[in-house]
Amino acid sequence: MYIGVDLGGTNIVVGLVDEQCNVISTKSRETNSCRGKDPIIKDIIEMIVEIKSESIEDIKAIGVGIPGFADKAGNVKAIINLKWKNVNLSEILEGKFKIPVAIDNDATVAGVAEFEAGAMRGYDNGVLLTLGTGIGAGIIINGQVFNGSHAIGSEIGHMVIGENFYTCNCGRNGCFETFASSTGIIKYAEKLLKEGENSEVINNYIKGDYSKLNAKIIIDAAKKGDSLGLKVFNRAIKYLTIGILNIMNIIDPEVIAFGGGVSNAGEFLLEALRIEVEKTRYNKDFPVPEFKIAHFKNDAGIIGAAMIGKHKIN
Amino acid sequence: MYIGVDLGGTNIVVGLVDEQCNVISTKSRETNSCRGKDPIIKDIIEMIVEIKSESIEDIKAIGVGIPGFADKAGNVKAIINLKWKNVNLSEILEGKFKIPVAIDNDATVAGVAEFEAGAMRGYDNGVLLTLGTGIGAGIIINGQVFNGSHAIGSEIGHMVIGENFYTCNCGRNGCFETFASSTGIIKYAEKLLKEGENSEVINNYIKGDYSKLNAKIIIDAAKKGDSLGLKVFNRAIKYLTIGILNIMNIIDPEVIAFGGGVSNAGEFLLEALRIEVEKTRYNKDFPVPEFKIAHFKNDAGIIGAAMIGKHKIN
Missing domain, CATH: 3.30.420.40 (ATPase, nucleotide binding domain)
Structure with missing residues (x-):
């Protein structure tokens, strides 16, 4: 025990x-x-x-x-x-x-x-990405935890992948988590709404109170075909895919599991990622990791x- | 033998x-x-x-x-x-x-x-970046070669870190190597020259023939204080640092060695990188890898x- x-x-x-x-x-x-x-x-x-x-x-x-x-x-x-x-x-x-x-x-x-007992069981090499307030990562290489030589690696959320319209908590611009965490999704939706783009589905929930925005409301709107919801979701998928391809190019895992609030989108998220990864990856005949939703909440x-x-x- | x-x-x-x-x-x-x-x-x-x-x-x-x-x-x-x-x-x-x-x-x-016998000797965890036509990487983790579960990892040159003005050979935009390889350096200098920026030092070498541009001419111009040379060199340092910080955040190695043509800039390159990494990294009290020029040519x-x-x- x-x-x-x-x-x-x-x-x-x-x-x-x-x-x-x-x-x-x-x-x-x-x-x-x-x-x-x-x-x-x-x-x-x-x-x-x-x-x-x-x-x-x-x-x-x-x-x-x-x-x-x-x-x-x-x-x-x-x-x-x-x-x-x-x-x-x-x-x-x-x-x-x-x-x-x-x-x-x-x-x-x-x-x-x-x-040990969830979505990456049976694989020797895997990465868990927790898409929550930020993006955390748990890396397993050859069946062992990997976090670098001073245990300060595995901070995939702070991998810079582009330029974003707001600065990360860490003080830098363009961190993976500013594009594809719940926070990144909420901030982009709020930006569009404040710039005058409209979404009936989302406004029904938040009624003009931006503090009520969350990733679930936005992704549910995307599922319903709401254009603002889709625009925000598709941007998250675009940058999640950039991050995933970077992980594939560097670590080449057998499986990538997704946890955290954004992963509650389930198969809707995974299917969008599979399509975008297939569309944008380089060597089409090379293996792609399995994409899975994390087992434990x-x-x-x-x-x-x-x-x-x-x-x-x- | x-x-x-x-x-x-x-x-x-x-x-x-x-x-x-x-x-x-x-x-x-x-x-x-x-x-x-x-x-x-x-x-x-x-x-x-x-x-x-x-x-x-x-x-x-x-x-x-x-x-x-x-x-x-x-x-x-x-x-x-x-x-x-x-x-x-x-x-x-x-x-x-x-x-x-x-x-x-x-x-x-x-x-x-x-x-085994060069700049990463005596370390258990290190990354060699070869800054040549592209950017290649050799990763050592716990004294072993690391290249992923299907041996298609370690492709750090194709890690996307931003948006660039030209597309990578791989078909994507923003790969590390398009910013910080010899090719990336040459292309940016050529772009500035074609846009009308002038460099006496560089023009003395190439005399209007862009095919004569190479990383050595450009970095030598930077060493002499030439403003175009410095602009190109500083941009390469900015993006090399983004790539290095990504490597630190993910792999956390004890040493990063630099090989390839760009590494002939020697201490001029390393010192610029040390300053930029120190300026832009997050946790200032966390350890930083040693930066070294590769031993073997x-x-x-x-x-x-x-x-x-x-x-x-x-």
């Missing part, structure tokens, strides 16, 4: 996970990120103690997924949104629980969940975290 | 290489690419026979670097410029010489040479080829 911790910007979720990636039980508390690291770590420890007491089997290892960077030793190097820098979290948890603790980036951890974080704990002892 | 074969678009070079990557002797013939595969393979075999007869030690393996793609079994999948498709070259050579034969992409093979192909042969038997 393993414990997986999903430290998010909004919630901390701790789960008991068995060898087969089944989630036995979970606990959740609000992160309340502004309160600083010590009370958050205290909460994590208390939740691990609680969930540990529910397990009739020994806990072999703990894994933690964080919305930031950890070094190879499992210490947190930086979580920008929580303002954490150089926090020896694995040392603290190992000292407390006397079992191995592994820490890695949340998208990497979600990639591990998909590789909210549980990816705790399952993947538990599995990086498991990998640490195996 | 090993034999390395460098099959290029212009010349075929075959070399005798020892365990320590020393080139003992070489033979060269013109590729004469239009004559088709059979006479070229015949030449390769004859040259191997000749060079083998010069070795007093046994030849343990043969490696071949090709300007195209090979599959994991060592067969040529495609060499676009030579119009080769699915040629079982390793089978032919193994049948003839009864020793192991390895085949890989020329930039990958050059990366292996730099990793013309010999990279035969040394690296010999070494992939060596790897095949070890």
Whole structure:
């Protein structure tokens, strides 16, 4: 039995996970990120103690997924949104629980969940792209997590692929995630609406309140044939395809899985991507990766975290 | 002792290489690419026979670097410029010489040479970028050649990073190599000159004959402070940096080595890149790879080829 911790910007979720990636039980508390690291770590420890007491089997290892960077030793190097820098979290948890603790980036951890028991199961080389507020990536190469020589790679969301009308959070222009994340989709729809383009379908939902715009409303409008919805969706597909072809040209994976809010578009998204990739790729007789929707939704974080704990002892 | 074969678009070079990557002797013939595969393979075999007869030690393996793609079994999948498709070259050579034969992409093979005995020696994770007619890449991850699950990765030159004023050979727009290869540099200088911008330094060389433009003339002009030369050089640095930051964000290597004609600019190139990377990268406290000029010039192909042969038997 393993414990997986999903430290998010909004919630901390701790789960008991068995060898087969089944989630036995979970606990959740609000992160309340502004309160600083010590009370958050205290909460994590208390939740691990609680969930540990529910397990009739020994806990072999703990894994933690964080919305930031950890070094190879499992210490947190930086979580920008929580303002954490150089926090020896694995040392603290190992000292407390006397079992191995592994820490890695949340998208990497979600990639591990998909590789162990989800959409990338059975493949040796795969990339999970989480199309949410930003774009996260979990890369598996030869059956192993890949995140670079200092564990700061796999940041595919900040790969520059063109020029965009707004600047990325990272301060640069043209990052993949500014074109193809939920945020990128919403911002482009808002831009068109503010420039006077009309969409009855979308306006029925938002009634002039741009803060109500979300990727689902826009993609649903595209599904209904709404011209503004289609224009925004097609632009996202164009740039998603540029990013995917870059991934194919560099990493050449067997499978690419899509998670995050945008992936709820399901087959509508995959089919559009398959067509655009086929249309624009170079060597038409070379193999193309499988495109799949990620299997896990909210549980990816705790399952993947538990599995990086498991990998640490195996 | 090993034999390395460098099959290029212009010349075929075959070399005798020892365990320590020393080139003992070489033979060269013109590729004469239009004559088709059979006479070229015949030449390769004859040259191997000749060079083998010069070795007093046994030849343990043969490696071949090709300007195209090979599959994991060592067969040529495609060499676009030579119009080769699915040629079982390793089978032919193994049948003839009864020793192991390895085949890989020329930039990958050059990366292996730099990793074994050149600028990337002593690092476990590195990327060689050859800035020539195009941009080739040789990726080493955890001390191993990395070229993807179908051996069609590592094509960093075709990573799209923006929009350019001309289309890439591959049919797409915005490929890295259209901005930062010799070709990209020459095309932009030609465009500016044709648009009426003047450069005394460059015109002294080319005297209105655009076919005389090359990367050396342009970068030398930049070194002398020529404003057109600097404009072209700075644009190449801007986009090289975008490509490098993408590589850092995805692969996070310890070292990036630069080969090919543009790399003859040496420290002038490296220093400009270090400044631009420092200025535009995101997490300023994260490590940056070492930037180095590749060690091998013309010999990279035969040394690296010999070494992939060596790897095949070890």
